[in-house]
Amino acid sequence: xxxxxxxxxxxxxxxxxxxIKPICGKPLVYWTVKAACECSYIDKVYVATDSAExxxxxxxxxxxxxxxxxxxxxxxxxxxxxxxxxxxxTAPTEFAMLEFADKYEFDNIVLIQATSPLLTADNLDRGxxxxxxxxxxxxxxxxxxxxxxxxxxxxxxxHPSNYDVFHRPRRQEFDGYxxxxxxxxxxSKELLMESKNRVSGNIKAVEMPEETFxxxxxxxxxEIIEGLMRKRLGDRASxxxxxxxxxxxxxxxxxxxxxxxxxxxxxxxxTDAGMYYSPDGDFLKKFNxxxxxxxxxxRERGILVGIVTGENVDINKRRVEKLxxxxxxxxCKDKKGVVERLCxxxxxxxxxxxxxxxDINDLEAMEYVGYxxxxxxxxxxxKAVAKYIANEPGGHGAVREIIDHILGE
Numbered sequence: 001x002x003x004x005x006x007x008x009x010x011x012x013x014x015x016x017x018x019x020i021k022p023i024c025g026k027p028l029v030y031w032t033v034k035a036a037c038e039c040s041y042i043d044k045v046y047v048a049t050d051s052a053e054x055x056x057x058x059x060x061x062x063x064x065x066x067x068x069x070x071x072x073x074x075x076x077x078x079x080x081x082x083x084x085x086x087x088x089x090t091a092p093t094e095f096a097m098l099e100f101a102d103k104y105e106f107d108n109i110v111l112i113q114a115t116s117p118l119l120t121a122d123n124l125d126r127g128x129x130x131x132x133x134x135x136x137x138x139x140x141x142x143x144x145x146x147x148x149x150x151x152x153x154x155x156x157x158x159h160p161s162n163y164d165v166f167h168r169p170r171r172q173e174f175d176g177y178x179x180x181x182x183x184x185x186x187x188s189k190e191l192l193m194e195s196k197n198r199v200s201g202n203i204k205a206v207e208m209p210e211e212t213f214x215x216x217x218x219x220x221x222x223e224i225i226e227g228l229m230r231k232r233l234g235d236r237a238s239x240x241x242x243x244x245x246x247x248x249x250x251x252x253x254x255x256x257x258x259x260x261x262x263x264x265x266x267x268x269x270x271t272d273a274g275m276y277y278s279p280d281g282d283f284l285k286k287f288n289x290x291x292x293x294x295x296x297x298x299r300e301r302g303i304l305v306g307i308v309t310g311e312n313v314d315i316n317k318r319r320v321e322k323l324x325x326x327x328x329x330x331x332c333k334d335k336k337g338v339v340e341r342l343c344x345x346x347x348x349x350x351x352x353x354x355x356x357x358x359d360i361n362d363l364e365a366m367e368y369v370g371y372x373x374x375x376x377x378x379x380x381x382x383k384a385v386a387k388y389i390a391n392e393p394g395g396h397g398a399v400r401e402i403i404d405h406i407l408g409e
Contacts, residue, residue: 003044003106004036007096009087010051020057024229025389031117038121041128045076050087115216116183131186137201141183143213146176260352266309268358272395294403336364
């Protein structure tokens, strides 16, 4: 029996709760769980965490996908606890692996790091194929780097470590060197218990693409990897046929009901939630013209469009008039109640309604409708119930992105 072991903890210092911080619309740990569940060689996927919040967020995320019948392989997933000692700042990962091995039965284990979201099932498949070859005891993932390395001696002089300065190789002629990227490590339970180490014995390396060199440890790593992921997922989404349904922002097929009414909050969705004041003290807001075009596309298709907001200010009203929006409900304290009334007045079932929200005051309305959506910088509570999370933050074309997703543009 082959198992995947993904240890995540709630005590990350550089990026607090980074393992459930959304990246490309899903919690960070989701991506490695998805890769592990898709791997044909893995029978069971265990996520070990000391954080109830991580457990709840991941479970909701995966259940949503399973309930929509997008990806049945999440049935492999089991979220388990881990001791506070194994989740401390100083405990090595092997401590958590051995703690797990003492309690669970398996033959072979692949340690997967949640900080490597570019990992794919294909990478893991190749890892196990290598592991099953003759005389191999352990496998680790690597990337090939073609850099010229230098070292400094005791007197401060620099010396090349892996090339001759008088015969500098061209990149295409340079073999380079292999570097651990931390994505995965495979070994047997027997060797893990014996060596107390993630790899031992005869070790082979499986090369992954050069961009997977990056792991998420610092905020700057996050920006780099999210950019790479968006490029990858965008390329995949563009190849899907529109007849195969629309794709959500993490590349899977998403069931979208027939939409008859599109409702959105204003601040934080149509705007960036900023409060701007002119030198004369005038209150200003920043809207995005792309959202305006999206609203026009909805109305051209006969879909009712409305703004349901807690504010009651003239600047919002002017925006509504300019865009010829059908419904304007300002000063709302009970957004769910307003949405319920609008459904009855227009003879529309809640399952045929979109509501775009970004904070906890939108939560009940989002839970009431059939297709709740949010923006990239929405509060974690609304992301937990959203069926689509835009890649863009509020006020930066996020509503247009959601509209395009719904219309299959």
